[in-house]
Amino acid sequence: MLRIAIVEDEESQMQNTRRHLDHFMEERQVEYHVDAYTDGVSFLEGCRIPYDIVLLDIEMPQMNGLETARRLRAMDETAILIFVTKIGKFAINGYEVSALGYILKPINAFALQMTMQKAMKILAQRTDRKIVLQMKEGVITFSSLELVYIEVFGHKLSYHTREKTYEAYGNLKEEEAHLAEYHFSRCSNAFLVNLAYVKGIIGNAVYLSDGVELRVSRGMKKSFTDDYMAYLGK
Numbered sequence: 001m002l003r004i005a006i007v008e009d010e011e012s013q014m015q016n017t018r019r020h021l022d023h024f025m026e027e028r029q030v031e032y033h034v035d036a037y038t039d040g041v042s043f044l045e046g047c048r049i050p051y052d053i054v055l056l057d058i059e060m061p062q063m064n065g066l067e068t069a070r071r072l073r074a075m076d077e078t079a080i081l082i083f084v085t086k087i088g089k090f091a092i093n094g095y096e097v098s099a100l101g102y103i104l105k106p107i108n109a110f111a112l113q114m115t116m117q118k119a120m121k122i123l124a125q126r127t128d129r130k131i132v133l134q135m136k137e138g139v140i141t142f143s144s145l146e147l148v149y150i151e152v153f154g155h156k157l158s159y160h161t162r163e164k165t166y167e168a169y170g171n172l173k174e175e176e177a178h179l180a181e182y183h184f185s186r187c188s189n190a191f192l193v194n195l196a197y198v199k200g201i202i203g204n205a206v207y208l209s210d211g212v213e214l215r216v217s218r219g220m221k222k223s224f225t226d227d228y229m230a231y232l233g234k
Helices: 011-027 040-046 065-075 088-097 109-125 172-182 221-232
Strands: 002-007 032-037 053-057 080-085 101-104 130-135 138-143 147-153 156-161 165-169 184-186 191-194 198-202 205-208 213-215
Touching: 002 011, 002 040, 011 032, 011 053, 011 109, 032 040, 040 053, 040 065, 053 065, 053 109, 065 080, 065 088, 080 109, 101 109, 130 165, 147 172, 172 184, 172 191, 184 221, 191 213, 198 221
Parallel strands: 002 032, 002 053, 053 080, 080 101
Antiparallel strands: 130 138, 147 156, 147 191, 156 165, 184 191, 198 205, 205 213
16 A cells, blocks of 8 residues: 655645545555645654655745655655645755655646656556564564665574564575565675665765664675666666
């Protein structure tokens, strides 16, 4: 199911956006769920479970849309972010939070349709793999989209997800083969990284969106950087 958030402090604009969004989704027979928030603070508190698409008003009291987007990106690198604004110049800094684009108020059906089609195309290109771990406590499953990186130590692997770390016996080379087509790449013999969570590669370190810094080995730096640039479409 597609999870969508609308963050809008004006009730009339909220209802207008919701009406056009409902029409777009129902016309395409997409299963979806929409949550509505009237300010950035309540939205950030409510997005513990990641959203696929966020329609975010820029001009809001207390915390504006750009600051809300910055804080969102600190928690979630993958949500598709679409700004909604009365004045286009307010969305000019959208690149710094990797926004897909912006829609001018009042939203009309055509503008929302064009932007949502772009968002749906991106989502369609995203693939994930269900990871199943057998541990002493039992069996746990999670999506590769939730997995930030895998770390090897001895004969065990640590699976660092957005929410928790799990340990299980395994082989990093085998996991690399399983996850290669899902945008994972080795930065060293010890780490297999989900490129969606990479913020940058500087010197001998790769910086992740959750603040973690991992070592990049000299022998793997070029291949890892090439994989990252290919992921970014550069």
